Amino acid sequence: MKINGLIKKALWENIPCCCIKGDITHSYPLTKCDSCKFTEAWNSVPQEDFTVNDDKHKDGKLIKKQTKTVKEITLVRGSFEDVIGWNY
Numbered sequence: 001m002k003i004n005g006l007i008k009k010a011l012w013e014n015i016p017c018c019c020i021k022g023d024i025t026h027s028y029p030l031t032k033c034d035s036c037k038f039t040e041a042w043n044s045v046p047q048e049d050f051t052v053n054d055d056k057h058k059d060g061k062l063i064k065k066q067t068k069t070v071k072e073i074t075l076v077r078g079s080f081e082d083v084i085g086w087n088y
């Protein structure tokens with residue numbers, strides 16, 4: 001998997017986690033901790049090639065069922081260089 005838009009150290013990685021360990025009401029996801037939120041977003045980025053549905057349609061009708069392998073994605077970054085999405 002090729003990932004476009006990688007950054008050595010993104011801004012969000014400087015944000016400390018403010019969760020209280022072992023206290024579920026004061027930790028992510030109940031508490032909006034930016035550090036944990038950005039970490040989770042980063043961890044959701046696929047690291048391996050994956051296949052997607054790529055069926056061919058013509059005039060609204062399915063003419064060929066097929067899949068394709070995605071080998072390259074591009075990250076979409078937010079204001080803290082956090083990963084807000086990715087596309088291929």
Ligand SMILES: [Zn+2]
Nearest residue numbers: 017019033036
């Ligand atoms: Zn946290």
